[in-house]
Amino acid sequence: MKTKFKNFFDGEHRPRVLVVGDLILDEYIWGGVTRISPEAPVPILESRSENLTLGGAANVANNLVALGCEVVLVGAIGQDEKGDRLLGLIQNRGVETEGIFRFVHRPTTSKIRIIAHSQQILRIDKEDNRPITEKTEKKIIEFIKKVLPGVDGAICSDYQKGILTPKIIKTLVTGCRKYKKHVIVDPKSSDFSLYQGASVLTPNQKEVERSVPIKIGNEEDLERAAEYLLSLTRAEALLITRGKDGMTLYRNKEKPVPIATEAKEVFDVTGAGDTVVSVFGMSLFVGFSFEEAAWLSNMAAGIVVGKLGTAVVTLEEINEFLREEMLRTSHIVLKLDEVKKIVSLAKSIDKTVVFTNGCFDIIHGGHIEFLQKARALGDLLVVGLNSDSSVKKIKGESRPIKSQQERANILSALKYIDYITIFDEATPENLIREIRPDILVKGDDYKIDEVVGREIVEGYGARVELIPIVKGLSTTNTLEKILKSNAPGKKNSP
Numbered sequence: 189m190k191t192k193f194k195n196f197f198d199g200e201h202r203p204r205v206l207v208v209g210d211l212i213l214d215e216y217i218w219g220g221v222t223r224i225s226p227e228a229p230v231p232i233l234e235s236r237s238e239n240l241t242l243g244g245a246a247n248v249a250n251n252l253v254a255l256g257c258e259v260v261l262v263g264a265i266g267q268d269e270k271g272d273r274l275l276g277l278i279q280n281r282g283v284e285t286e287g288i289f290r291f292v293h294r295p296t297t298s299k300i301r302i303i304a305h306s307q308q309i310l311r312i313d314k315e316d317n318r319p320i321t322e323k324t325e326k327k328i329i330e331f332i333k334k335v336l337p338g339v340d341g342a343i344c345s346d347y348q349k350g351i352l353t354p355k356i357i358k359t360l361v362t363g364c365r366k367y368k369k370h371v372i373v374d375p376k377s378s379d380f381s382l383y384q385g386a387s388v389l390t391p392n393q394k395e396v397e398r399s400v401p402i403k404i405g406n407e408e409d410l411e412r413a414a415e416y417l418l419s420l421t422r423a424e425a426l427l428i429t430r431g432k433d434g435m436t437l438y439r440n441k442e443k444p445v446p447i448a449t450e451a452k453e454v455f456d457v458t459g460a461g462d463t464v465v466s467v468f469g470m471s472l473f474v475g476f477s478f479e480e481a482a483w484l485s486n487m488a489a490g491i492v493v494g495k496l497g498t499a500v501v502t503l504e505e506i507n508e509f510l511r512e513e514m515l516r517t518s519h520i521v522l523k524l525d526e527v528k529k530i531v532s533l534a535k536s537i538d539k540t541v542v543f544t545n546g547c548f549d550i551i552h553g554g555h556i557e558f559l560q561k562a563r564a565l566g567d568l569l570v571v572g573l574n575s576d577s578s579v580k581k582i583k584g585e586s587r588p589i590k591s592q593q594e595r596a597n598i599l600s601a602l603k604y605i606d607y608i609t610i611f612d613e614a615t616p617e618n619l620i621r622e623i624r625p626d627i628l629v630k631g632d633d634y635k636i637d638e639v640v641g642r643e644i645v646e647g648y649g650a651r652v653e654l655i656p657i658v659k660g661l662s663t664t665n666t667l668e669k670i671l672k673s674n675a676p677g678k679k680n681s682p
Contacts, residue, residue: 203473204258206335208328208360209245209345209352209374211263211288213274213298216241221304233304242277243299244462245345247500248374249283251466252343254500260335262287263351264324266296270314287331289324297349319350329359336363341473343465344373344386354382361385370472374465375399384421388478390465392429414438425478429464429489437482445479447486460489463501480532520600520608524622527570527609531623540566543625545616547574548595549588554657556602561655562629563604570623571599571608572616581614615640626650631657 217238221231242250249259261283265271267290274296279285294316302310320328328351336342342364346352357373362385364371370387378398383389397404400413414426418440426438434449467488471481488501491509522530531541542565548555563569573596579588588595596608611619620628620641628645632654636642642652 203340206339206342208262210347210349212243214241214243215300247462251500260284264289270296342371348376372469542566544629545572559604
């Protein structure tokens with residue numbers, strides 16, 4: 189059965205996403221500076237090229253299209269040349285533009301960036317931030333109500349340019365709740381009460397600091413601020429982006445989940461927030477958990493800040509990044525959280541994950557053959573290894589013969605095993621729930637109904653495989669032979 193991870197990357201299911209927000213035309217003038225003006229102490233830019241790109245909510249739509257989504261974009265532009273150019277760029281990306289309306293008395297919002305030697309030296313903003321007229325507001329609300337039943341989720345991109353009035357936000361949030369759809373908000377207002385009822389908000393840390401009556405000086409302060417905003421907005425989650433410190437996911441009554449930055453080198457942070465909300469939103473819409481969606485969006489942001497100008501990240505770039513990440517993981521014995529990340533990576537590039545577990549107290553030929561056959565069933569074999577205390581619960585106080593570290597070291601030397609994680613429980617049920625393997629493997633000395641975790645894996649569409657074991661080979665038999673050969677009065681061969 190195809191996993192949600194595969195669906196995300198192979199385009200099998202193309203999410204239809206509604207994006208509502210401020211549409212911006214990003215203009216870039218590129219050149220070089222070699223002298224200072226004689227008229228004033230300012231650099232003279234020798235212009236070499238110019239280009240136009242999508243900004244604001246239009247850039248969110250652009251990111252979603254690059255990820256393979258169908259996008260319905262809602263907003264407004266001026267009846268001017270910049271508006272015509274912006275609309276043309278949006279239509280060229282294949283975005284549905286029926287929900288884009290034209291202003292009568294205000295210009296298209298634009299940002300002109302001057303770039304010298306790959307460094308932004310000046311930005312010029314042309315905008316009118318007054319709230320939109322009731323007539324335009326009514327058109328947008330009617331359109332949202334019309335299209336909302338036919339989308340998989342919605343993203344609200346607020347750049348504080350006047351489009352997202354309280355009535356429009358309320359319409360979007362109320363409609364998404366009615367149809368049981370996620371609505372993700374990238375907020376710019378310091379009054380987060382405007383976004384009450386949203387599923388997730390994705391502010392950066394500075395935006396959080398402006399919106400709470402708490403001075404943020406450390407992690408504890410930030411956690412209190414997150415709790416305050418979750419209570420205020422009644423959101424399910426808050427994803428705070430933190431620049432070089434990555435991002436942190438907060439959920440009600442759960443421990444914060446810190447996610448380290450993935451950026452190798454930062455050239456330009458322009459549009460990184462748009463990439464985060466796009467990837468996070470799409471991930472939720474296709475079935476990822478909040479934590480998985482946060483990790484993927486953080487990784488995508490790490491890619492896009494390595495580009496210059498307003499940019500997007502593609503599925504091909506995400507795939508390549510994931511492959512490199514897997515190759516960088518050199519350790520075999522990992523903690524559960526690390527294994528979960530590796531498994532997510534593997535599934536996201538369509539790898540089949542196989543899981544088995546055992547004490548593996550004294551490795552023998554039967555173990556080797558079993559593990560070899562298990563690995564042959566998929567692309568990645570994860571072994572759950574019973575800890576010393578776990579073995580004692582199962583086998584008695586005389587076991588294990590070898591410590592968990594010795595057993596893990598021996599298993600690590602086997603080429604058939606990709607990753608090992610040690611667990612303390614008597615059964616691997618918790619590991620199976622967390623790792624969610626595609627195939628759960630046991631020896632055929634078990635019956636299918638006796639396999640611990642069978643109901644778990646079958647419950648999410650995976651399967652159990654029984655592998656023929658080598659008869660007469662077991663740790664117990666091996667120990668009995670050793671004891672007999674060393675019994676008092678027994679002569680051993682030299």
